[in-house]
Amino acid sequence: MIHNTFGFIDIQAKREIRRSVLKAIAIPGYQVPYSSREMPMGRGFGTGGLQVTLSLIGEGDCLKVIDQGSDDSVNAVNLRSFIEKTCPGVDTTELLEEANLIQSRHRIPEGALTEDQILILQVPYPDPLVIVEPSEEKRKIMHGEGDYSRLLVKLYEDLVEHGEITISHRYPTRINGHYVIDPSPIPRYDVPFLDQSKSLTLFGAGREKKIYAVPPYCDAEPLAFEDQPFRTEEFFGPQGQRLGCHRCGSTESYLDEFDDQLGNNLYQCSDSDYCNRQMETT
């Protein structure tokens, strides 16, 4: 049997990633380049987030892995079992309050995170400017100069065409008053959770080889117009009532919509752990 080092990647790689993480925290929102390692899974399956997690995790840590808000989706299960295999002495959990490291992709868990928790998001496309400028060299200059006018033009065009901003996820968000980030494919609903969050949020993009961070108690302000403020998704029924989860009944969570095969639309909390907690308390 081949014995890998603790956490699969070698110590030099971990040191490099930790240095990049420190730099990312020091310059909130800045995309720090790093040499993303080959992982025993395809890029695009969360290798960026995984490398950050593996560089930070140690004995006694407790990890929660979620994908699309669920602990039981294929990607989350695979990542969790990989970490269990390669990191002896590390606990995993599905309960938010037990975890001190949370790796996620499409969601920020419902309910406030604490100062003792680190949220690690897997990122497919780190640069929000990629939709308006194909050249990375020019994008870097635009980031340096804080020139995000073309992103605002994109929002302007949206307003002209549709009467509202239609970006559903990856909403461009200005961190600490300067750099604008792509906050990974979280829905608009989750963007306000980044603002003045008690926890540290780290973003790892494996394929694009970038790490960036939103430090605790840092401003995260979604791009918007003065007179067209940022809005999150709303879940209202035909009578104008806030829709609730069909399972736990919560009317305060981000809902997934699905078809029950009988022709009815059902709504359910996207965060399965939150939904379970709500079920217990009621």
Next chain:
Amino acid sequence: MLRLGLLQPSDGDNLNPILQVKGLSKIYGPGCPSCFELTGPEKDTNLCPICGTVISVRGIDFDLYEGEILGIIGESGSGKSTVVKSLFFDETPEQGTADYYEHGVPVSLFEQNAAAKRRLRNQSFGMVYQNPHLGLNFDISAGGNIAERLLVNGTPNYGKIRARGIELLKRTEVLIERMDEKPSSFSGGMQQRVQIAKALATNPPLLFLDEVTTGLDLSVQAAILDLILEIQEEQKTAMIAVTHDLGVIRLLANRTLVMKYGQIVESGLTDQILEDPQQEYTQKLIASAL
């Protein structure tokens, strides 16, 4: 209606310079000590025979006064466009200085850092290119193009940006109903009008016009030139108009520089240059056109 030189620098009360250019030179190539000696109008080339460098602009001096339109005329390759492109930071000149007077205080253009250059370019200067593809983003609507220039400079307020866009497009006689269409669906004349509207969005004190009417049909040319004159009258915008068209110079410019192979061969009041050219090249240029 033909309106000639409304403001002459000799008027006396309008002698504040807005731009002073000294010794501006731009070359394309490695350059050698003999470059300047072996090129120019008297050598009848701008290509250095030793090192093959193109001497695009060499030692250009001129002043531009507030509210004045200065014409630069010359044949293709004379360096006239390079002069305005250098002043608009599209090109980086090798030598020379250019002082832009911002509220009476000189700002040395080529010594500014990137952020200051960007501010000048986005706010204080406007540029209208011959090719609308250079001045406009064809992937976004006409209104979006104007919004972009406003968003670089000011606070993002959708209502105000929209209102300003409508105001500018009305002023440049673009149909408001077509504001949300992409420039690719517009005629050439309309594209130029949108470009002018975009350039004017920040009320820049200085506007560069690089062959604005070249390639447009005659009636459209006349309407665009009329618009430029009206704007100059209303806002007292100083302009540099680069063209090879004597008619444009005659209509727009108070003073004119004649360029050949990167150098100014003659300069003076437009009327004088057109009616009584002193240099052989200018005489040939005017004789061939009229």
